[in-house]
Amino acid sequence: MAVEERGAAGPQRLVGAEGDYDDQQLEASLRPGTLDDFVGQQRVRAQLSLVLEASKLRGRTADHVLLSGPPGLGKTTLAMIIAEELGVPLRISSGPAIQHAGDLAAILSSLTHGEVLFLDEIHRMSRPAEEMLYMAMEDFRVDIVVGKGAGATSIPLDLPPFTLVGATTRAGLLPGPLRDRFGFTGHLEFYSVPELELVLRRSAALLDLAMTSEAFSEVASRSRGTPRIANRLLRRVRDWALVHGVERIDARAAGAALDMYEVDVRGLDRLDRNVLSALVGKFNGGPVGLSTLAIAVGEETETVETVAEPFLVREGLLGRTPRGRIAMAAAWEHLGLDVPDHAAFKDPALRTALSTEPGSADRGSTGSGSDDASSA
Structure with missing residues (x-):
C-alpha cells in the first residue's frame, strides 16, 4: 500500500509535514480559535x-x-489566533508570491488600520521586497519609484499601523535587518506524545470519532511530534475504521x-526504512556518501537529504559526518538486527565528528567527492 497522498502540488508523504489541499480543508475545521x-x-x-x-x-x-520552526507545528494557526485575539482582519500572503517590490506595495497600500498581515515562508521573499519591508515595518511608509533612469521620481506613501506576522521554517536565511525589526520572536518546538494526544482528542471530538485512550497514544507515537501529521494519520485511521465497520x-x-499505510511504531515510512536498510545491509552501517546512498534507494539526493534525513537524525537512527552517513545503534535495533562490533559509530574519530555541529565538510558530502569515495 502506498504511503503517499496526491494533492494539487503532486505526491505527498503520509508522514510529511507539508500540507496538501485536503489537509488545508481539514485543518481549517480543526484549528483552535484562541490561545486557550x-x-x-x-x-x-x-x-x-x-x-x-x-x-x-x-x-x-x-x-x-x-514565528519559526519546522512545518506543521501551528505557525499559520497562531497567526490566525493573533488576528482573532486582537479583533482585527487578517491578510494572508507568502514569500514566494512576492517577487517584486510592487507586489508588496500593492498589499501594504490596501491594509486597514491595525490589520494583521501574515507572510508565510517570509525568508523566500525577493531582496527588493525585503528592503521595502524594512521601512514599512519601522516607519509605516514606503517609497514608490515612478519612472526609470534620470526621470524616476520617488513618491512617499504613508501606511496605517499594522502588525506583520512572519512565519519561516528556516530562520537562519532571514537577513539580520529584517529579523531585528520583529518585536517578538517565537520558536515552535516538536510536540511530545502526551501533547499530541490532546491534539488528537480535540480533533476526534470535532470529527465525532470514538477512540480509546490507547488508540490516541498509538497514533500520537507515530506522528513524528507534528500535529499536522497527527491529524492526517487520524483521518487515515478514521477511513480504515469506516471501511472495516x-x-x-x-x-x-x-x-x-x-501498518496498512506502512507507518511503523516510530513514525518511519517506507522511504525512511529503505534508507536505513540500505545503509545497514549494503554498506555495513557506513560511512557512505549521500549520493551513493540515494542511488542505493532509488531516490534523488535532495529527497534523501531533505525528506528522510532530518527525522532519522533527530531520532538518533542516522548520523552525519564529514566522511559520510552512518547508521547508529538504534537503527540496527529498529530493524531487528544485532549491533555488530565493527559498527561505524564506534569509531572514535566518527564519534568526535558526530559531537560537533555539521559544517561545510558535511554539506560537501552531497556531491560525489571523497565522501562517496570512502564508501566505495
Whole structure:
C-alpha cells in the first residue's frame, strides 16, 4: 500500500509535514480559535499572550511577530489566533508570491488600520521586497519609484499601523535587518506524545470519532511530534475504521490501520526504512556518501537529504559526518538486527565528528567527492 497522498502540488508523504489541499480543508475545521484552545507550545503561548494583552491595554497595534520552526507545528494557526485575539482582519500572503517590490506595495497600500498581515515562508521573499519591508515595518511608509533612469521620481506613501506576522521554517536565511525589526520572536518546538494526544482528542471530538485512550497514544507515537501529521494519520485511521465497520477504535485497530499505510511504531515510512536498510545491509552501517546512498534507494539526493534525513537524525537512527552517513545503534535495533562490533559509530574519530555541529565538510558530502569515495 502506498504511503503517499496526491494533492494539487503532486505526491505527498503520509508522514510529511507539508500540507496538501485536503489537509488545508481539514485543518481549517480543526484549528483552535484562541490561545486557550491552542494545545502545546506553552512558552510561546504565554509570551505571545503577554504581547497581545499589552498592546490592547496600550490601545496600539501589536509588535511585529516572527514565528519559526519546522512545518506543521501551528505557525499559520497562531497567526490566525493573533488576528482573532486582537479583533482585527487578517491578510494572508507568502514569500514566494512576492517577487517584486510592487507586489508588496500593492498589499501594504490596501491594509486597514491595525490589520494583521501574515507572510508565510517570509525568508523566500525577493531582496527588493525585503528592503521595502524594512521601512514599512519601522516607519509605516514606503517609497514608490515612478519612472526609470534620470526621470524616476520617488513618491512617499504613508501606511496605517499594522502588525506583520512572519512565519519561516528556516530562520537562519532571514537577513539580520529584517529579523531585528520583529518585536517578538517565537520558536515552535516538536510536540511530545502526551501533547499530541490532546491534539488528537480535540480533533476526534470535532470529527465525532470514538477512540480509546490507547488508540490516541498509538497514533500520537507515530506522528513524528507534528500535529499536522497527527491529524492526517487520524483521518487515515478514521477511513480504515469506516471501511472495516469499526465503531470504537482501539489500539489494535489504530495500529492495523497505520501498518496498512506502512507507518511503523516510530513514525518511519517506507522511504525512511529503505534508507536505513540500505545503509545497514549494503554498506555495513557506513560511512557512505549521500549520493551513493540515494542511488542505493532509488531516490534523488535532495529527497534523501531533505525528506528522510532530518527525522532519522533527530531520532538518533542516522548520523552525519564529514566522511559520510552512518547508521547508529538504534537503527540496527529498529530493524531487528544485532549491533555488530565493527559498527561505524564506534569509531572514535566518527564519534568526535558526530559531537560537533555539521559544517561545510558535511554539506560537501552531497556531491560525489571523497565522501562517496570512502564508501566505495
